[in-house]
Amino acid sequence: MEALLFERDTIFAAFWMTIRLTAVSALGSLVLGTLLTAMRVAPLASLRGAANTYVTMMRNTPLTLVLMFTGLGVGAQLGVELSDDIATNNFWLAVIGLTAYTSAFVCEALRSGLNTVPVGQAEAARSLGLGFTKTLGLITLPQAFRAVVAPLGSIMIALTKNTTIALVVGVGEASVRMREMIETYGDQVLEIFLGFAAGFVLLCLPMGLLFGWLSRRMAVAR
């Protein structure tokens, strides 16, 4: 217990990094995931093909490899520099990797949400003279969103846990701190593990409850 108390400032700092990574990547993947969903149902075959290929590739590649690629490929080889500060640069590289990966899952969830919207909704929209963008943006996609709040919640919880893998691009979040602490305070391994685990339970449990409540509130009565 002493180790956890003694190091509580650095532990909070590490979890604060976890929270920031999660929040920024969550926002990014919701935007990119929505865009990908729109592409996947678009009238243009080239857009559908591009989005389909992207989603299949991302879903079947380990996140570790995606993040290694953002670090080594995008960072070192493409020479993308997002900040002069190396820590900030690594943070944004991790956000890129996590967003690229998570948005594929957001897209899958949203697409299955579109399937739950009755055909008549889109047909009614079209008969009013709405085009593709308006039918999707005003009628079907909002309903799809409300149908998949719970699965989106699971994806966001998975994202929170996945931020631990950001350590491969050199981001000092919770898992890095836990490893350092196990090495420093070898006699308190169990307490340290349970402490960090409790941190994630504290982050994920309210998220699960929030999304559960939201999904009941937002459900479209049919």
Next chain:
Amino acid sequence: MSYANLYEPPGPRGIRRNRVLAAVVALVLLGLAYVVYVRFDAKDQWAADKWTPLLRGDVWATFILPGLAGTIGAAVVGVVLAGLFGLLFATARLSDHRWIRVPAAAVVEFFRSVPLLLLIFFAFFGSYMLIGVNISAFAAVVFGLTLYNGSVIAEIIRAGVQSLPRGQSEAAQAIGMRKGQVMRLVLLPQAFRTMMPAIVSQFVVLLKDSALGLIVGFDELVNRGLNGIAANFKNTIPAAILIAAIFILINFSLDRLATRLSTRLGTTR
């Protein structure tokens, strides 16, 4: 599923407009690909000598095949143990006895909410302090995969059993089966049948997660393939593309298998 109900079938003008748009989209995508190509080219990643090593037998024998063996080995052991763990805890959570049900629920919920990497670190770096031996990276990875994916599988199986009509267990009890028999002979086989696609998808997750082993130095595909090859030939990009392709190929086939299973078992509605 087709989404053609989202737009009118285009008329002559629409077809022309769509063609123009398709060309624009193709140009944008090609432009993007070109920028990436040029940037990687500046780092010499397309040079023939970066790609030819990937075709050499000794490169496959030293890096890719052992890496693949590591990944598949961890995944297979993980699948078996996670399956057993899932079966055990699903049954325990469905028990009539509160003292079995509640602790089992706590265990499952705990391992579902702890990041896999923390479990692996705990096992790998903490094992000496806890049990007096340093366990191997393989064992640490399998430990994490079993507990995390096992908990998820437990939930999948439990959902499957709960989705069965109540009459199934009532009928089994009516013909005099004991609780164990009801579960083993009537409920679990049916739950497996409906949940097989979900279980296979979870195995895809497990296979992908085994790549976390790289962080504790386990010789799996990303570690051997990406780090190992790139260290020798400085060909990060070609190596990464090859490794990703292998993963996508394996997982895509597993995905297909899950779809086939669900149509075969008549569980798609």
